[in-house]
Each structure stands twice: as structure tokens, then as C-alpha cells.
Amino acid sequence: MSEKVNQFDDIYLGLAPELGLLRLAQSGLGWKARKGDGLFTVRDADLKRTTWLRAARNFQLRIQLRDGRIVKFDGFQREDYEKLKDIIKTNYGLQLETKEMSVKGWNWGETDFSSGNLMFSVQDKDMFEIPLNEVTNTSLTAKHEVMIELGGPDGEGNAKDRYRKGDQLVEMRFYVPGTKAQEGEGEEESAANVFYNLIKNEADIGDAAPGDGIVLFSDTLCLTPRGRYDIDMFPTFLRLRGKTTDYKIAYTSIMKLFLLPKPDDLHVLFVIGLDPPLRQGQTRYPFLVFQFVREEETDVTLNLDKETIAEKYDGKLEQKYETRTYEVVSTLFKALTGRRVAIPSESFKSYHNQFAIKCSMKANEGFIYPLDKSFLFIPKPPTFIPHSEIGSVTFSRVGGGASSASRTFDLKFNMKSGVDYSFSSINREEYANLNEFLQIKKIKTKSMDEESTGRYVDMVDESDSDEDSGKRKRKTIVQDFGGDDDDGDSSPDEDFVAESESDVAEEFDENVSDSDGSGGSGDDNDNNDDRPAKKSKK
Template sequence: MSDKKNVDFNSIYCGLQPDLGRFRLSQNGLGWKGGRDRTVIVATDDLKKMSWTRAARGFELRVLQTDSTVLKFDGFKPDDLEELKESVKAFYKISIEVKEVSVKGWNWGKTEFQGSNLNFSVTNKTMFELPLAQAIATNKPGKNEVAINFVDPGQPAPEGINPKDVDELMDITFYVPGTVAKESVNNDTNAEEDEDEEVNADMVFYETVKSKLELSQMTTENIVQFQEALCLTPRGRYNIDMYQDFLRLRGKTYDYKILYSNIIKLFLLLKPDEVHVLFVDIGLDPPLRQGQTKYPFLVFQFVREEEIDVDLNLEDEALDEKYENKLQKHYDAPTYEVVSNVFRALTGRKVTVPGSYRSHHGANALKCSMKANEGFLYPLEKSLLFIPKPPTFIPLNDIGVVTFSRVGQSGGSSRTFDMKFNMKSGNDIQFSSINREEYANIEDYLKQKKIKIKSEGNEDTIMSYTDLAGLDDDEDDEDDDYDSRKRRRTGDNVSAGASAGADDEDESPDEDFAPDSDSDVPEEYDSDAQGSSEGEEEAGDD
């Protein structure tokens, strides 16, 4: 064997590469060459350890380098093991370790962290490995549970593969019961007391996974960070880390990565109390997930008078060339203005603000209820938006007829009325407990938008408007984009928000959330006053 200069093996895969290549061993090192001029070369001095195990595509040779990097070559046949052993022993003076794989099918075992991999073993045999370097998030969906998410929303399929033919592991949840002993901080006289202390095993496991993810994801520096932003849907406080192509929401329990390309619309809305401003990211596709609950909307709330002084981590050249002066190097302005400007520049989406509609009290929205949830309905130029829970987006061109009920009751027995939107798709969206003083203003708004109106008390009387043809032409491309993505999602309900599934005071389930409730958000974020007036325009120009 020592007389041979090279030993070749054909039809070998390298890592997750879809194409086959040639694997070669020589005195100077080992290498792999596949299609499209893809080449991997490892020098002899960089080789540390090799192992042989069963894999999905035949048998696999794992190469551990001196810098702890692991390369995987699979597609070998069982008969190749002996030749590999002899060649590796002769060329590199290294023995190949044969590892057996557990095939018991048990779902309980032991976990061990080896570099960036998480090994799950049963009876001291590896059952599977998880490459944490490819994970995007981890969270705790329940007691004693730790979930790890792998698929990046919007992540393209491997090159050369049809996306419809790709099967990927999206997430995996571990059940970690019991407690473990707390490690001693030092070896002084308090060491015995430290050994008696115990912590939950699931929290230790969760923190370890989280540290591995943060280490692997620190490949680029963030442009700016907004700390402790109050999010109403899903409820909690999050740090918003803005990068060039995506943003990260980092909370106490949940950690999300959102591509800017998945954000369809942005709204900046003043609450009727004139104290708070709501910033809404709408149409996340795919939506955020907390357990079985999906959130296609993000609703942030900022204090109107709160200001921020921050510098962006961008060079002057990038500000001039890539962002075309849409961003500034330094900001000293109200927080909601800075956040909306940064989102608009990085996502490339316009920020929509309220239009000409004014309520009876001069606000941009009218107070109403959707089922048991109180909120605000914003009549905008091309849509209506109900927030905060459940956030509901209603494009004007999707509305068939608007039906009013309890409006014409004599005697003044009712101070409120109801309004139902009969959508062209067949769904009905109803809002109730609307002050009767708001009827004239919302009726004028619907007339201006040429929406058909009828009263429930007189089904034959329909206020119709013939000039409906031009409405669809006025809609911009973003409405069409939203509609197409909405149809791809399962279910026909356009209302998208639901209760969260986290047992946490900051990110707790929001079944009982109401914007006027003292128990849901801190006192400084409560709002029960009405009245507002703010100039509005389509904020592509701000």
C-alpha cells in the first residue's frame, strides 16, 4: 500500500452537496472534487481523527480537523472500509474508528454536545446528530420542553433541486425532566453548599443550545438594535436586532429570525389616546410560530414622546450607495420615527399612515370590538385594519357589502351599533359596540370608497355605487402580493392573531389581552382616552 501514490473512490458525496464527486487519498492529504468545480482539500497536517458510520446515503467517513471542523463524505460501500483503513494508516498514521448506530427506535436517551453538534445516543450508541450550526432558533414551548428550529423562513432549496422535492427537518422538541446539580463556582468553603443546589435540567439544556446558536450566528454585525420594544402581538418585550437581510427578535422565551423579503406591508398608526404609536408588520409569510399558534402580524407599541439617540453600524459608502441616503448615520428623534425609517430602508416597503378619515372625536380610528376583543379599527385609503388582537387586514377591493345593524332603532334605547363586512370570498367579519356617534363618519367613508351599504332592518334598501371598476386599478402591487400569499396559507380567515403558548410574564398567552386592561401591559402603556388629529399621507415619502 505504501507504494501507491493515490487511492480514489468514485460516486462520493461531500456533506449536503447534491452532486457526486471523486474522493482521493494521498500522501499530501485528502480531497474531494464534484460537479461545477466544487473542490474540498485537507492537508495531512490538518487531519486529526477519522470515523466510519452508517448514513442515509450508504456509509460515511467523518474527518475531524485540528481546528475542530468536521467534514463528512458519504456514499461509500461496505467493502470500501478495509481499503480505507489501510490507506489512512499508511498515509497519515491514523486509525479509523468504527461507530455503530442505534436502531432500537427508542425516543429516550442521552444528549451530548460535541462542538457544534448535538448527539443523541441510546445504550451508548449514536441514534442521530443535530448540526446546531444550521439551527436558527430555540425556545421553550412548555414545561420541561425545549424546541430547536432548523428551517429558515424563505430559505431557498439547495442548488439544482426542485423545492417541491425537498424534505427538511423543521423543528424538534426535547422533553427534559428532572434537575441537575449546580456547578460550583469555586473550590472554597462554600463548595459543599453549592453542590447541594439544583437547577432544572431543561433550563440547563436550553441555555446550552442557545449559547451554541448565538455563537454560530455571530457571523455579521447588526446595523442597529432597539432594546426592550413592547410587542402587543405576540405579546412580550423583545430586542430588535436589524441586519442587512434579516432581523432577529430576541425575547426572554422566544427568539425569531425574520427575512425582510417576508414582510409585505408596514403601518405606522397613532392611537386615539395620542400618547402611543403602533407600528405594524403585516403579512409575514411564513408566519411566526409559538407552539401551535401562528402569528402573521407583528404589532409594536411605542410612547409617542419617547426619543432615542443611536448610531447605525454602517459605513458612509454603504449609506450612499446601497441605501441611497435613505438612512442616516446618527439618529436623535422619537423612537417610532427611527424604527419606521430603518424598517422602510431595509425592507424596501412603504410605510402606510392613516388617510383622511376622522372619527367623531377627531381620531384616526374608531373604537369597537371583534367578538370579545376590544380594539381600534383604522379606515385607511385602500384598506381597513383592526388591531391589536386579533390583527385583521381588510382590503377594500375584497369587500362585497357592509351591513349595519341596530342603527335605526327609535327611542335611543341603544347607544351602539354593529357593522358586518360581507367579503367577496364568502367570509363575514363583524365589529360590534361601535358608538352611534361614529355612524355618520364611517358611512361617509364607505360612500367615498364606493362600497355597497345596507341596513339589516331593511334588506331591500341597498345603497349601491356603480363606479366600482376603477377601484381595483388603484390598488398597488403590494395588495396583490398580500392576497396571493394569503391564499397560499391554509384556512380562509383573514384575521390572523391568536393566543401565545408561553408561560412567561413577558411573553404570556394573550387570550385575555385588551388594550385598556391594567393587568396586561405596564401602566405607562395603558390607553383609554380618545381624541386625535394627525396629518396623514402615504409614507413612501414620510
């Protein structure tokens, strides 16, 4: 005789946007998506507690499992309560508890940590909860302010990952005033610091178990975001620890690796591309740029035995390294992430026999590296330009005419997507080598000066005389159009925000005093000084 199965239609599983069918039998319960292969089951022996409460999508059945996990089913109607209560009591011998939520809308209350969740309550009623396995980072952004960042839980094959669509909460900040006495000590500690440490411990983003780390690189200089960090590498992730920040970065989120010599012949840059980007407040960092002294050496021993190196890492690592620091770091990242490390292209050398060209992107000075499959501008803002997405490249101020006196030229990448990237202040001596590299890579190029000169000739060749005031006016307009400000108009590059850094980032710089301070604000002050003084009113 088959057991009786009760079914509820149009039910959501957790944050899933797809509707499904929830079936409850004496042996357990199961949810199946209407479309696709979504399937979730729970045995009756794993059920510990059931709760009924109001949720965003009608009513919710919350089930706490014996291993501490919580499963949520949304979409129930009010009239389903009595039926569901009887089914749960008959099949599993559990009571369906009711829970009243706070709907006051207040933004102050109390917090508690329970069953792997951060609970926020108002007047003894829960208002919302945050699953701590969703917390990816926390930091003290002010004396009494704690920030937490939210994202998907780590690990491959997580069924929840495929449901992450649309808008998502990524950051929250808590103001925690006052102080608390430390346990066993007479000294007091700020309540914000206590709350911060609790989140780190409960969310498992604090220190890992002793002995789990593979290697630690201390006090490593990072140009973007600027500061010095400790890089603590583990088998599946790394921790980036600064003075006020502590990031956990899974190796699966590292998409690109670059090892590039700096044109000063003294340093080497190691660039890490991330997806999703690292976040500091409102600023996103899709690339991390570390700088190493070229001749600096390190002596490290990996916390790995020979069997692990041979089996797990296919012998790509060694137990002990005594060589240059940047070589050790790049080797470890390559082995642990499984990503290829891109190096400079042999098809390009600058006029000074370097792998990069000095230039400026807006107000930021840096270097652009012509690589085999892309261009990369670093350090701020790091800009990645794949060859396959370039429609054409436009050179400006490289020809004759009024611009011939200039020692530099400009470069614009016209992307197929419609977004342009402009670089200025490039030494004129670099033009020949750069143009040759573009021809080798079969990237279409054009010169802005040739087009401007053509229009100039067509419009002023009607008469050699300047007596006609109308023609003189027309000639002046044409000369202004073909001047040095070819790229000074509203370039589409102004709309590029994903990889740019705003002034907000300075709040999070750990070594603000070390910054070069180049923000371009001095030009505004100079322009104000040139204005005529206002006459005083009598």
C-alpha cells in the first residue's frame, strides 16, 4: 500500500524565482521546479522544527534541520495553515509554530545570532534575518559603524547559485554605539568592535584553523586598492588582510593573472582579475595590482607534504622556494587557481626597449601594455581591452600641421560595444612601434589628423583671399575644429564606471599619505585664478 502524499502548488524554494510543487509524505518532503531539473528533498528523520510566518511572498514554511540548516518554502496562502499543521503533526510528529514579524519599519533594534543567522528584532519581534553563510566580508568603517558585504556562499555545485538573478542586497551597515566590558577583564571595549568580532567568528570569515594555511606573504604593496596587505593562501581561497579590512577571495573568482615588468627596471607588477570584483564601500575593484621589487628574494616553505603536491597539484609546486618573490607568488597563484599567467608580448617593444608605454587615462598616469590578446592599462584605474572587442584604433596629433610641434599624441580605442577608451600624453617616438604592433595584430587604425586636414582643404580652397569676412569666419571655425582638442569633447569613455575609482575610495585607502595625490583638482583652481576679479558694488 503506497503512502499518502499531500501536494501544494505554486511554492518557491528559498530565493528561487521559479515556482514548483511541494509534496509531503511520511518518509519526507520534496520540492520540484515546474520547469527545468530543480529538485530538493529532505528525509523525515532530518526534520527538527517547523515554523509558520508572514513573508514577502505570502506565507512561509520554515524548516530547521538537525544539522543546523534552515530551509524556507514561500508562497503559501493564509488558508493553507490548518491543512499544513495537520499534515506536519501526522507525518512527522512536529508542531507547526507561528511566528509574528515586526512590520513597524524601524531601523533600530537588537541583534542576535541564532542557527547560523543574524537576527534583527524590534520590541522582541523579528524584523529580518541575514544568513551568515552569505556574508563575504566585514569591516569597521568608523568608530561605531560595522559594514558587512553579502554574496553567494562559497563552494561549487551550490543549487542556490543558479537562482541569483536581478537585484540583490550586497551591503549593510550597522551603527553600534556604546561600550561593553570584556569577559574576565576589567577593561571595556567598544560595542561596535564586539559586534564586528562576533560576525567574523559566526560567519567564518575570521582566521582559519591553525595549520591550514599554505603560505603567508606579509606586508605586500598593493597599488590598487592602495595599501599594504598580508596575502594568506589556503587550498581553496586566500585572505587579504589590511589594517582595517579582511577579505576572503575564492580561487574560483580569479579570472585572469598578469605578470608584467614595470618600465622603471626596478619593479614587477602582478595583476589579479576578479569576478565578482572586490568591494570597498561604493567602489568596486575588478583588478588587484600588486608591486614587487624585482631583485627582492624570499625563502619560504609551503605547508604541504610531497604526496599532496604530487597528487593534488600534479607536481607543479615545490616544498621550498629560495628565489625572487614575484616568481614564487605567480607560481603559487597559477597552481592554486589553474589559470594561465599572461606575460608581455614578444611582438612589441617600446622606443626605449620596454614592454609598456607611459600614458595618461583622464587625470591618471600609468602604463599601457600591448599584450598578445589584449591591452592592459594599470595601475589606476586598471582597464582591460581585449583585441577581439576592438573595432578600430584612432591616432590623434601624430601628423603634420599645427600639431606637429607637440611631443606627444593621443590614442583612442573604438570598441565594438560603443564604449571608447582614450589615452593621452604618449611620447611621439612610440608611434611607429605601436602602429606596427597593431598592424601585426590586424587591428584597423586611422589617423584623426588626416581627416581634419581633408576637411580643412575642402572648405577653404575656394579662395586665397581673406578679404571676405564670411570666408574668414568659416576658416577660423575649421581651424578650431582641427586643433589639438580632438579628444577633448564628451567621449563615451566618460560613461565607463565599472572599472573606475571615485573619490569615495580615498576613505578606504590605508596609506593615504603614500598616494601620489594626482586627482586633477589643481586645474580647476588654476582656471579660477584666471578669472577677472569682480567689481565691488558701491
